[in-house]
Amino acid sequence: MRNRPVDIDRLFHALGDPTRRAILDGLVDRPQSVSQLAQPLGITVTAVMQHLEILEAARLAHTEKLGRVRTCRVEAAGFRALEQWIRDHRTAWERKLDRLGQLLAEEDEIR
Amino acid sequence: MRNRPVDIDRLFHALGDPTRRAILDGLVDRPQSVSQLAQPLGITVTAVMQHLEILEAARLAHTEKLGRVRTCRVEAAGFRALEQWIRDHRTAWERKLDRLGQLLAEEDEIR
DNA sequence: GGAATTGTCAAGTGAATACTTCAGTATTGG
DNA sequence: CCAATACTGAAGTATTCACTTGACAATTCC
Numbered sequence: 001m002r003n004r005p006v007d008i009d010r011l012f013h014a015l016g017d018p019t020r021r022a023i024l025d026g027l028v029d030r031p032q033s034v035s036q037l038a039q040p041l042g043i044t045v046t047a048v049m050q051h052l053e054i055l056e057a058a059r060l061a062h063t064e065k066l067g068r069v070r071t072c073r074v075e076a077a078g079f080r081a082l083e084q085w086i087r088d089h090r091t092a093w094e095r096k097l098d099r100l101g102q103l104l105a106e107e108d109e110i111r
Numbered sequence: 112m113r114n115r116p117v118d119i120d121r122l123f124h125a126l127g128d129p130t131r132r133a134i135l136d137g138l139v140d141r142p143q144s145v146s147q148l149a150q151p152l153g154i155t156v157t158a159v160m161q162h163l164e165i166l167e168a169a170r171l172a173h174t175e176k177l178g179r180v181r182t183c184r185v186e187a188a189g190f191r192a193l194e195q196w197i198r199d200h201r202t203a204w205e206r207k208l209d210r211l212g213q214l215l216a217e218e219d220e221i222r
Numbered sequence: 223g224g225a226a227t228t229g230t231c232a233a234g235t236g237a238a239t240a241c242t243t244c245a246g247t248a249t250t251g252g
Numbered sequence: 253c254c255a256a257t258a259c260t261g262a263a264g265t266a267t268t269c270a271c272t273t274g275a276c277a278a279t280t281c282c
Binding site: 243 | 253254255256257258259260261262263264265266267268269270271272273274275276277278279280281282
Binding site: 128130154155157158161162178179180 | 243
């Protein structure tokens with residue numbers, strides 16, 4: 001169960017942390033170095049590195065070291081895998097929900 | 112930062128656990144009782160209950176007790192919130208990725 | 223070359239997680 | 253009514269997690 005295809009477990013786990021989502025949001029604006037990412041988050045460079053490993057494993061980010069600076073960018077693969085998962089499950093859910101009919105209506109007015 | 116709207120943190124956290132995704136997959140087939148869910152998973156009823164609380168908080172499931180049986184169903188609200196999050200972020204990402212141009216192409220042939 | 227910058231490594235800490243067990247409490251069928 | 257069924261609640265445990273500290277290593281700038 002390792003990472004040839006994007007692992008959905010890694011993906012959800014990666015996105016489950018607010019700091020990591022913040023890192024991604026930062027990277028969407030522009031590629032950034034590790035310390036550039038760390039500063040506004042108020043956490044250590046080491047912590048950012050640890051998050052980056054997780055984001056890379058989930059293929060949500062990609063990093064590359066040139067000289068003493070590691071440049072980090074957002075990567076599309078993980079995101080696409082997430083979309084695919086959603087698509088697959090939505091169709092499955094909708095199929096079943098339609099079959100059950102009133103269940104959907106019942107859920108529409110939330111609790 | 113609590114749950115009036117579906118909380119994206121809860122959502123990702125809820126979906127980050129394989130057992131919980133398995134529970135949802137089971138519920139998609141048909142509504143089930145807590146013990147019906149527990150049996151094929153090989154975990155205790157108590158453990159399932161704990162997962163259900165998390166799934167309910169994320170609005171991915173809804174449960175209701177009638178007599179001594181608690182019936183669990185899949186709920187659409189959480190799932191819709193996830194789709195919305197994806198939609199929002201995809202457009203943001205695509206905008207930026209397009210602006211960067213070659214970055215996308217680069218990422219297409221994975222690592 | 224030496225100091226500042228930028229990142230890496232190893233280890234540790236406290237809190238959160240996913241479970242369990244065990245002792246209840248309702249509910250229901252015979 | 254009594255026993256089985258179905259869940260609830262409190263507590264405990266082992267692991268994982270996010271993060272830190274502190275000691276390095278590599279690069280770059282003056």
